[in-house]
Amino acid sequence: MDQAPEAGEFMLADLGGPVREALFPSTPVGDGFDTVVPPGHGATRLLPGATVDMLGPLGRGFRLAPTGYPIARLLLIAGAESLPLLGPLFQAAPSVVLVVEAATRAQLPPPNRFPPTVELTLVTRDGSAGYLGPLEAEGAAPAGLERAHTRLVELVAWAERICVAHDPSRYPALAALVKRVRLQPHADLAQAIVRVPMPCGAGVCDVCRVATPRGERRACVDGPVFDLLDFLPE
Amino acid sequence: MIELAPNHKYGLAIDVPLMPASGAFGYGDAYGDLVDISGLGAIVTNPISLQPRQATQGRRIAVHEDSFVVHTGWPNPGARRVIRDYGATWERLTVPVIVHLLANHTSEVARAAALFSAVPNVRAIELGFTAAASRKRAVELVTAAAVEGDLPVIAQIPFDRVDDLAPYLARQGVDALTLTAPPRAVLPVDENGEDPGVARFGRGRLYGRALFPLLLNTLSRWAVKLPVPVIACGGIASPDDALACLTLGAAAVQVDALLWRDPSLLDRIARALAKPRAAYPAVTHLLSPNEPETEENV
Numbered sequence: 001m002d003q004a005p006e007a008g009e010f011m012l013a014d015l016g017g018p019v020r021e022a023l024f025p026s027t028p029v030g031d032g033f034d035t036v037v038p039p040g041h042g043a044t045r046l047l048p049g050a051t052v053d054m055l056g057p058l059g060r061g062f063r064l065a066p067t068g069y070p071i072a073r074l075l076l077i078a079g080a081e082s083l084p085l086l087g088p089l090f091q092a093a094p095s096v097v098l099v100v101e102a103a104t105r106a107q108l109p110p111p112n113r114f115p116p117t118v119e120l121t122l123v124t125r126d127g128s129a130g131y132l133g134p135l136e137a138e139g140a141a142p143a144g145l146e147r148a149h150t151r152l153v154e155l156v157a158w159a160e161r162i163c164v165a166h167d168p169s170r171y172p173a174l175a176a177l178v179k180r181v182r183l184q185p186h187a188d189l190a191q192a193i194v195r196v197p198m199p200c201g202a203g204v205c206d207v208c209r210v211a212t213p214r215g216e217r218r219a220c221v222d223g224p225v226f227d228l229l230d231f232l233p234e
Numbered sequence: 235m236i237e238l239a240p241n242h243k244y245g246l247a248i249d250v251p252l253m254p255a256s257g258a259f260g261y262g263d264a265y266g267d268l269v270d271i272s273g274l275g276a277i278v279t280n281p282i283s284l285q286p287r288q289a290t291q292g293r294r295i296a297v298h299e300d301s302f303v304v305h306t307g308w309p310n311p312g313a314r315r316v317i318r319d320y321g322a323t324w325e326r327l328t329v330p331v332i333v334h335l336l337a338n339h340t341s342e343v344a345r346a347a348a349l350f351s352a353v354p355n356v357r358a359i360e361l362g363f364t365a366a367a368s369r370k371r372a373v374e375l376v377t378a379a380a381v382e383g384d385l386p387v388i389a390q391i392p393f394d395r396v397d398d399l400a401p402y403l404a405r406q407g408v409d410a411l412t413l414t415a416p417p418r419a420v421l422p423v424d425e426n427g428e429d430p431g432v433a434r435f436g437r438g439r440l441y442g443r444a445l446f447p448l449l450l451n452t453l454s455r456w457a458v459k460l461p462v463p464v465i466a467c468g469g470i471a472s473p474d475d476a477l478a479c480l481t482l483g484a485a486a487v488q489v490d491a492l493l494w495r496d497p498s499l500l501d502r503i504a505r506a507l508a509k510p511r512a513a514y515p516a517v518t519h520l521l522s523p524n525e526p527e528t529e530e531n532v
């Protein structure tokens with residue numbers, strides 16, 4: 001591999017099926033990368049040492065310092081199942097806060113999985129651990145629980161960059177939250193990754209089209225990382 | 235030099251009998267350095283409508299073993315926008331551009347054909363029909379494109395309409411035929427980690443190696459009988475596949491969505507087809523191309 005993918009970029013791997021599959025880096029390793037795939041994924045059938053033909057890196061990844069000016073405060077927001085997509089960013093700034101949301105406690109990752117420099121904020125939608133979700137829900141919490149929303153507003157105000165990997169159906173509400181807190185957010189202040197099948201990776205097949213209030217985009221060439229505000233309801 | 239529209243006043247001459255199929259290659263520049271376009275005979279654009287079209291919502295691909303179905307609704311920015319975005323690129327190409335039009339309404343096809351005929355290096359129109367298009371409708375659409383566009387018209391025949399439409403359109407003056415468009419199919423969705431135990435299905439255009447023997451069957455029955463050139467399309471995945479199609483009478487081949495897995499396939503086929511014809515490997519016929527199909531030999 002000539003070049004490893006950066007956070008949010010992907011490789012198209014030939015895993016023996018009739019179309020290639022996108023692999024996203026979860027951790028950079030030397031010249032390569034670790035990736036996390038769901039159980040049953042084609043990559044799980046590879047034998048150790050197997051050679052895999054890959055195209056890439058492809059796509060627009062997370063853009064942390066497009067002007068070359070490094071950032072100091074990075075906020076990461078992830079749904080538990082999408083968390084590996086943010087893995088390469090865990091040490092991308094001196095100060096990183098990671099907000100992880102899961103349906104319930106058992107789906108939260110163990111805290112020892114993260115570098116000690118990452119400040120964790122855990123959220124469950126049933127209130128079984130950490131803050132009470134959903135992230136964007138406001139209003140009073142039941143006794144003994146604290147809403148995640150209040151904490152999230154503080155973190156959005158604090159961050160120099162916000163990178164999100166979650167269920168895209170949540171992006172309009174998260175975009176609205178960022179817009180409320182930051183009033184005039186600059187382009188790419190908040191970025192969100194969309195993970196969809198990308199069989200061609202070249203902008204040809206239209207399988208990866210993502211509907212946004214500002215029109216359709218192709219995840220493979222226009223994304224898969226988009227400005228979160230692209231999802232802001234009109 | 236291969237002439238794909240011998241009866242048309244301008245003709246459609248190509249150097250290499252090879253092109254990507256509509257929907258497999260975008261509008262010409264998507265694969266960049268991965269494909270040497272100058273080694274192809276032509277490019278065929280993604281399907282284009284007069285007005286912009288949005289993508290279908292929901293799952294657009296289902297993969298099952300060696301096959302996959304795709305259902306996108308053929309989203310595209312509309313004829314005028316495509317011309318604005320890609321016209322200059324097409325003009326620079328050293329191979330002809332064949333514009334694939336979604337053939338739904340005669341008035342739209344006529345207007346789109348007229349627009350594209352004014353774009354430099356657009357040298358033919360390929361029409362894609364709905365599977366339900368009647369013969370009469372298909373002829374109207376071909377006529378609309380031919381009259382308003384003034385370019386050779388290639389009809390891409392729906393998979394299960396070859397016997398019905400191909401000879402009819404050939405007699406009615408279409409310049410060439412693409413056999414065939416991908417068949418419609420339903421595939422179970424491989425779980426791939428998603429909701430195991432929940433049976434789900436995808437419907438759409440079918441792609442995969444399994445189409446190739448069906449293509450050869452179609453070619454063996456029709457390619458040399460039809461009075462116009464035939465462009466073979468469906469499941470071609472190697473230089474030998476392409477050579478087999480030419481040996482069975484196809485004038486050229488189109489490589490469909492199988493090139494997404496291996497974009498270098500086009501270059502490899504192009505190199506093989508650039509060899510002199512005498513060097514083509516022999517293909518053993520199970521059926522003579524001219525042998526009539528009967529109950530016994532089907």
Ligand code: FES
Pocket residue numbers: 197198199200201202203204205206207208209218219220221
């Ligand atoms: S993966 Fe084919 S257009 Fe994006």
